[in-house]
Amino acid sequence: MHIYQRQKIHWFYELLSLAFIVLIISWLYFNWKINALGYQVSNTWTFLSSSANFFISDHWLPFSPKDPTWYAILIASVNTFILGMSVMMSATVFGFLFGILSAYPKYKLQWFASSYVDVFRNTPLVGQLFFWYFGVFYLMPQTEHIYYDGFVKVSIQSLSIYTGNLFFILSFFYLIVGIYFLFLKRAFGMSLSFLLMSFIYFNFSHSHYFTMSVEWLALYTTLTFYTASYIAEIVKASLLSVPNAIDDAAIALGLNDKDKFKLVIYPIALKSMRPMLINQYITIMKNTSIGMLIGYPELMNVLTGTIINSTGQTLICVSLMMCIYLSVCLFCQFLFMRKHEPI
Amino acid sequence: MSQYKLNSTFIIKVVVAVTVLFIIAPDFEVLRRFVFGFGQFITPSIFVLFFAILQYTLLKNNKFMALLVWVLIFAFILLNIKDGWPTGLMVNVVLTLMCLPMTFILALLFAVLRFQSTLLVLKIFATVIIESVRGVPLIGLMIFILSVGADMVPAYWMMPKIITLWMIYSLFAGVYLAEVFRGGFQSIPKAYFDGAYALGMSPLKTYVYVLVPKVVIDTIPAAFNVYIGLFKETSLVLLFGYFDLMNIALNYLDFPEHYDESIKIYMMVLILFWIVATIMHEYGHYLFKTFSKYEAKKT
CATH class of the missing domain: 1.10.12 (Lyase 2-enoyl-coa Hydratase; Chain  A, domain 2)
Structure with a gap:
């Protein structure tokens, strides 16, 4: 439609396209109905409230196989969420470091930062995951000779660190901060996350050791290094996109190098890199599903692997999985989206 | 129009990578099997x-x-x-090659439908498809196709596996590329519409002769980002049991006498992927330099 023509509704074509789409979707649905009749058990939602009957090896909240299936899905979602959040934090730190290093030729380590970005951006995530999991973490000591010196315990299955009562103290502290935030204005989300963290930390305090499984470690390293390379490229591009005139103006005002970066260039670059950073954060949440390949019990593995195998409810489980991931993505978009501010 | 010059660092990088590959590889036969699979030359x-x-x-x-x-x-x-064919690295390359044109067509279609169309039904349809495919990880899409979508076509069709993969990957990359093209369409000034209108072009002709060629050339760098992403994501075909590079490496490491070579083998796999991705990157650079009307700003 041309922009100078008057906009009007073409009822005939609207109805025609609607009929076409409905025809295609109903064709797919009836095919599925015919094909799945042979083996599909009846579609019911009752399996969500019956007991799970499987064990989740790695869980942040208390869980036993007698708990209902919806609670198992919640446990898996918490696994995904915590993995994604910790990767977000560490990848941001690494990405900013490498981005700033690779943006300016005055740093001696520029070649290192740019080759890091080159290597980690151009290789597939699955390959990197297998490299860390089967290659690097495979070198940890076998079960027969565990390394143990009272403080750390390293084996091929897990890494344990002695924490004593640290988590109990932390949990108490977070509880107080969360309750304090509850009485402030516009800090409800903040207080909720503090209370959640306090609950999780309290859960750790039953044991004097903090244990991380090797699957978690492998996923964490892989996703951190992989995403950090993308974030480094974003940071570099935004820093270089600041016009030279602004640089000159800052020098004319008599700012030294450090102040110029901190007060002038960095705030401008931060504004232009925000949408791309949000994009990367959403991508991290989706990339955690790669944990399925090494058997880490995150949302994709539990919902579409274990539960489908034990109940056979394919359509419900798959659509539930898609809905959860979609709502996480849309929620992140909604959370970070603001009116675009011109630089 | 600026001329493309072959970048010397690109040549050095690839030569170093190939050398490292030959040093690491335990055996030439293994390397050959990784690249060409069980097929022939x-x-x-x-x-x-x-x-x-x-x-x-x-x-x-x-x-x-x-x-x-x-x-x-x-x-x-x-x-x-x-x-026996395609196996090894050829799966990834062949799948990417098959997906390129279909991705391009789907992306143009979705971009035009979602952002330029006046038919409300098609607009909503395209929006729903784009958002739902973009919001779900590729593994989720694959599991959907494997467990539910495989029953959505008549049972007697007997589609080869690679056609199913081709459809999934072109949909997945096409949706991402549609967003790229959307940016291209939005960056076109109103004066282009004026010019086309003054020349007496119909809307269809405006799209075919004015807008699409400009958008396609402007978005070459971003589009090649999507294509390289597509190439990297093809390593997930091991979920289908397809013998791509990754799966052949896993298979090789299943033998107990190869257990201690795992770091070497995975480095080989990564380097092979890296070489192809770098060549794709350089080819995109070449295309942009050759066809774009703009000079890059020198800093």
């Missing part, structure tokens, strides 16, 4: 020939011949599918 060489012809037609600006060569490549792939 002849099929890749025919590929190279096809690509030379395609490149020639691109340079001569002969669109019809280029289209014909794409159709030939496609027919060639379909005719050659059998048990």
